[in-house]
Amino acid sequence: MVGHEERLKEKSKGLKSKFEKKLLFFEIMEKWIHHFERWIHEQPKEQLYTTILVVVTTFLIVVIYRILNRSQRNTIVLSGLSGGGKTILFYQLRDGTPHQGTVTSMEPNIGTFVLHSELEKKGKIKPIHLVDVPGHSRLRPMLDDFLPKAAGIIFVVDALDFLPNCRAAAEYLYDILTKSSVVRKKVPVLILCNKTDKVTAHSKEFIRKQLEKEIDKLRTSRTAVSSADVTNEYTLGVPSEVFTFSQCHNKVVVADASGLTGEVSQVEQFIREHVKP
CATH class of the missing domain: 1.20.5 (Single alpha-helices involved in coiled-coils or other helix-helix interfaces)
Structure with a gap:
């Protein structure tokens, strides 16, 4: 008590x-x-x-x-090595035609438009702001001007001529995936295997595995470089584990397409997942 x-x-x-x-x-x-x-x-x-x-x-x-700032988040950035077919994809999405005869771009192709496949749809459809950044190594710094506003990044890979360019493509992709403007905002990335209509083109599964292997090698070599020489603020993957895209801070998916034949449905699906109509 x-x-x-x-x-x-x-x-x-x-x-x-x-x-x-x-x-x-x-x-x-x-x-x-x-x-x-x-x-x-x-x-x-x-x-x-x-x-x-x-x-x-x-x-x-x-x-x-x-x-x-929110309204500007309709920007989709096309990136990748020269010759991958980025410009043809740009025109397919905008006009429904590859505009055959295009040459390697030395200036960004920029346009704000409703996807060609949606022109016949009824109701209000939000246009996308598409930027095709030249793939030449000297022109890649242009990418930094557009990434902060990106709702999504499409990294175009030449599935027909992939193996000779695998290392260069992996290095470019590594740089994108470790940029602070991409990691902090968790900008989704679509690795697009273009030219898959060709018989000798590599499959998207093969390309994904090869890129993961090359990036795994890059992780090791770049980690060994002194911090004074490293420009990236972030690293990829899990220490002591083999690298896979599933370990990235942001969502990374792989798809295939053919700019010449107009098979870009997976590209449009990716765009509409991140730029709502």
Whole structure:
């Protein structure tokens, strides 16, 4: 019985302590409010109006910026080595034709449009902002201008002429997958095996496995480089485990397509998963 009474006393002390803390908090808040009201009354009206105007304007700028920033997330970036067929894919998605006779791009192809396959659809459809970044090594830094706004990245691989370019493709893909603008926002990546309509083209499963092997080698070699020479902020994979794309910070999927024949349904599916109609 005595123990029960002691517990009740301790509980009442605890409640009293909490009440006193809340009371003290409200007293402090009341003093701050009183000081703030007095400060307002002491200010010249012109200065007060200016302060209010600045605060309201700043708030509106922040809100508008966030709205615009969200609306810009309809950008899809086409990247990959030269000769992979990025430009043909760009025209297929926009016009429904490969525009045969295109040459290697030296400037980005940029367009905002509704996918050609959706032109006949009824209702409002959100256009995509598609950027085809040249694959030449000297022009790849252009990629950094578009990645911060990317809703998705399509990395185009030449499935017909893959093996001679496997190492170079893996290096380029490694750089993309370790960029802070891609990792922090978890930008999804589609590895697109193009030209799969050709009989001698490699399968997407073969290409995926070969790229994973090459990236696994790159992890080892680049980890050995001194931190002063490493430009990437992130590393790939799990230490002491063989690398697979499933270990990436962002979602990486592999698909196939043929820009020349117009078989781009998997590309369009990827785009619409990340740029809602």
